[in-house]
Amino acid sequence: MEILLCWLVGVLFTVSIYLLLNKNLVRVLFGIMLIGSSINLLIFAIGHLTYNAPAFINNPNSPSTQFANALPQALILTAIVIGFGVMTFSLILITKAWQELNTVDEDKMRFTEKNPSLDQVES
Amino acid sequence: MNWVLMLPILIPIVTAILVFFSWHKPNLQRFITTLGCLALILSAVILLLAVLKKSYLVSQMGSWPAPFGITVIADMLSSLMIVATSLVSLCVVIFSYVDINKRCVRRGFYPAYCILLAGVCGALLTGDLFNLYVWFEIILIASFVLLSLSEEKLHLEGIVKYSVLNLIATLFLLTAIAFLYGITGTLNLADLAICLQHTDNTNLVSTIAVIFIVSFAIKAALFPVFFWLPAAYHTTSYSASALFSGLLSKVGVYALLRIFTLLFIKNSHYLQEILLILINFTLLIGIICAIAQIELRRIFSFALISHIGYMLVGLAILTPLALAGSIFYMIQHMLCITSLFLLSGYIAYQTGSTDITKSRNLYGKFPYLSIFFFICAFSLAGMPPLSGFWAKIMLISAAFISHSYLTTLLLVLTSLLTIFVMARIWQNMFLHTAETPYRCIAPVLTFNQKLSLFLPIIFLTTLIIFIGFMPNILYTLSNIAAQQILNPQGYIHAVMGS
Numbered sequence: 001m002e003i004l005l006c007w008l009v010g011v012l013f014t015v016s017i018y019l020l021l022n023k024n025l026v027r028v029l030f031g032i033m034l035i036g037s038s039i040n041l042l043i044f045a046i047g048h049l050t051y052n053a054p055a056f057i058n059n060p061n062s063p064s065t066q067f068a069n070a071l072p073q074a075l076i077l078t079a080i081v082i083g084f085g086v087m088t089f090s091l092i093l094i095t096k097a098w099q100e101l102n103t104v105d106e107d108k109m110r111f112t113e114k115n116p117s118l119d120q121v122e123s
Numbered sequence: 124m125n126w127v128l129m130l131p132i133l134i135p136i137v138t139a140i141l142v143f144f145s146w147h148k149p150n151l152q153r154f155i156t157t158l159g160c161l162a163l164i165l166s167a168v169i170l171l172l173a174v175l176k177k178s179y180l181v182s183q184m185g186s187w188p189a190p191f192g193i194t195v196i197a198d199m200l201s202s203l204m205i206v207a208t209s210l211v212s213l214c215v216v217i218f219s220y221v222d223i224n225k226r227c228v229r230r231g232f233y234p235a236y237c238i239l240l241a242g243v244c245g246a247l248l249t250g251d252l253f254n255l256y257v258w259f260e261i262i263l264i265a266s267f268v269l270l271s272l273s274e275e276k277l278h279l280e281g282i283v284k285y286s287v288l289n290l291i292a293t294l295f296l297l298t299a300i301a302f303l304y305g306i307t308g309t310l311n312l313a314d315l316a317i318c319l320q321h322t323d324n325t326n327l328v329s330t331i332a333v334i335f336i337v338s339f340a341i342k343a344a345l346f347p348v349f350f351w352l353p354a355a356y357h358t359t360s361y362s363a364s365a366l367f368s369g370l371l372s373k374v375g376v377y378a379l380l381r382i383f384t385l386l387f388i389k390n391s392h393y394l395q396e397i398l399l400i401l402i403n404f405t406l407l408i409g410i411i412c413a414i415a416q417i418e419l420r421r422i423f424s425f426a427l428i429s430h431i432g433y434m435l436v437g438l439a440i441l442t443p444l445a446l447a448g449s450i451f452y453m454i455q456h457m458l459c460i461t462s463l464f465l466l467s468g469y470i471a472y473q474t475g476s477t478d479i480t481k482s483r484n485l486y487g488k489f490p491y492l493s494i495f496f497f498i499c500a501f502s503l504a505g506m507p508p509l510s511g512f513w514a515k516i517m518l519i520s521a522a523f524i525s526h527s528y529l530t531t532l533l534l535v536l537t538s539l540l541t542i543f544v545m546a547r548i549w550q551n552m553f554l555h556t557a558e559t560p561y562r563c564i565a566p567v568l569t570f571n572q573k574l575s576l577f578l579p580i581i582f583l584t585t586l587i588i589f590i591g592f593m594p595n596i597l598y599t600l601s602n603i604a605a606q607q608i609l610n611p612q613g614y615i616h617a618v619m620g621s
Binding site: 020025028032035036039042043046047048071072075078079082085086089090093096097100101106109 | 253257260263264267271279280282283286287290291294297298301302304305308310
C-alpha cells in the first residue's frame with residue numbers, strides 16, 4: 001500500500017510540474033491543484049499512520065500503547081482548506097483574465113497590456 | 124497565556140473584524156485601522172521591552188506541553204522585526220488615506236491590510252513549523268487581495284506571476300514540512316532541533332534543507348527565483364507596494380534565518396556555500412537590473428532584490444558580527460525601502476509620473492521633497508552618516524574577517540552601484556532643469572491630502588536619521604538577537620523546559 005502511494009505521489013508530482021510549466025493558465029491552475037493533492041498524499045504516506053488503532057483510549061492505564069496518530073489528518077485537512085481558498089482566488093483571476101484580455105495564454109497576455117512605465121497620460 | 128506575546132497577533136485580527144463590520148463606511152475603516160496600527164506599535168514596544176528583560180517569552184496554546192501543542196515564542200529577532208513591522212504599517216495606513224480611494228476601500232482594502240499584518244506577526248512569533256506554513260498562506264492570500272485592488276486597470280501579468288510563483292513556494296514549504304515530519308514525527312521547532320541533532324540520516328536532512336532553501340528563496344526573492352517581485356510590485360497601488368516592499372520578502376529572510384540556525388546548523392557546511400553562491404549572484408544581478416530600469420518603482424524593486432543579498436550574508440558566513448549586521452541591515456532596510464516606495468507615490472501624485480525620463484526639475488519645484496528623497500536614497504546606498512552605512516560596514520568587515528573575499532568585493536561593488544543608481548535618479552529627476560516634451564497630468568491635492576501623503580515619509584526619514592546618528596541602540600539589540608540565534612540551546616530550553 002505504501003509503495004503504491006509513493007509511486008502515485010511521484011507520478012502526480014511529475015504530471016503537475018509538467019502542467020505548471022505550461023503557458024496556458026488553466027493548465028497551470030490544474031497543476032497547482034494537482035501538486036496540492038499530491039503533497040497531501042505525501043503527508044498521508046510518510047506521516048506515521050497507524051492502522052487499526054483506537055483514536056481515544058478511555059483507560060489511561062490500558063496495556064495497549066498503540067493508538068492512532070491524528071496529526072497527519074489534521075495537517076491534510078488544513079492544507080485542503082487553504083488549497084480551496086487559493087484555488088477559488090486563482091480561478092476568479094483566470095476568469096477575469098479571460099473576460100478582460102480574451103486570452104489565457106501568458107505570453108499573449110504580456111502584449112495585451114500597456115507598458116507599465118507609460119501609465120500616465122501623455123499629450 | 125501570555126498576553127504581551129499574543130497581542131501583536133490579536134490586535135490586527137480584532138482590527139480586521141471591526142473593519143469588516145464597518146464595510147460601507149470608508150472613513151470609519153481608516154480610523155479603526157489607524158488605531159489598530161497605533162495599538163500594534165504600543166504592543167510591539169512592550170514586547171521588545173519584555174524580551175529585553177527576559178530574553179525569551181514563550182506561551183503554549185491551550186496549555187498543551189511543548190511538543191504537542193502550538194508554541195508561540197518571541198526572541199530578540201522576532202520582536203525587533205515586529206517593532207519595525209508596526210512602524211511600517213502605521214506609515215502606510217496614513218499614506219493610504221489619499222492613495223486608496225473610497226471605491227477600493229469599499230472593496231475591502233483595509234480588512235486585507237489588517238489580515239496581512241496578522242499573518243506577518245504570526246509568522247514572526249510562531250514556534251511551530253506547520254503553523255508557519257499557515258501564516259505564510261494567510262500573508263499570501265491577503266497580499267493577493269491587496270495586489271489586485273488598484274484603481275488602474277488590472278495588471279494581470281504581474282498578479283499571475285506573483286500568485287503562481289508564491290503558491291509554488293508555499294507548496295514546496297509544505298513538501299519540506301511533510302518530509303521533516305516523516306523522519307522526526309514532530310513539528311515543534313525546538314523539538315525538531317533536538318531530534319535533528321540526534322538523527323544520523325544526514326543525506327535526507329540535507330535534501331530537506333535544500334527544499335527549504337528553494338521555498339524561502341522564492342519568498343525572499345533570491346537570485347534564480349526573484350522574477351515575481353519586479354513583475355508585481357510596480358503594478359499595484361503605492362500603499363500596497365510600499366507595504367509589500369517593507370514586509371513580504373523580509374518575512375522570507377526571517378524564516379531562513381530562524382529555520383537554518385535552529386534546524387540545519389549541524390550540516391550547514393555546504394548549505395552555507397550554496398547560500399553564498401546564491402547571495403553573490405543576487406547582489407550583483409539585482410543591482411545590474413536596476414540600472415536598466417527607468418520607472419521609479421521598478422528601480423527600487425530591483426535594488427530591493429539586490430539588498431536581500433545583504434540580509435542573508437550573515438546566514439552564509441554565520442559569525443556573530445555578520446548576523447548582527449544582517450539583522451541591523453534588515454531592520455533599517457524595512458524603514459528605508461518603505462519610505463522610498465512612499466516617496467515614489469508622492470512624486471507620482473505631485474508630478475503625474477514616476478518615469479525618470481519624464482519628471483524633471485523636482486529640486487527646483489519641490490525642494491523639501493528632494494531633501495527627504497536624498498536622505499532615503501543615499502541611506503539605501505550606504506552614505507556615511509546614515510543608517511545604511513553602519514549595517515554595510517558591519518557586513519563588509521565581517522565578510523572580510525572570515526576570508527570571503529569575493530563576497531566582500533561584491534558587497535562593496537553593490538554598494539557603489541547602488542550609489543550610481545540613486546545618483547542617476549537624482550540627476551535625471553531632480554537636477555535636470557530641461558523640461559521634457561511629455562506633459563503629465565497630476566491631480567490637484569489639498570493641503571490635508573499632501574500632509575497625509577508626506578507625514579509618513581517625514582516620520583520614516585526621521586527614524587533613518589535617528590538610527591544613523593545613534594546606531595549603538597540598534598547595534599546592541601541586533602547583537603543580542605545574533606547571539607540568541609547563534610546559540611539555539613537557549614531557544615530550545617525556553618520552549619521545552621528542562
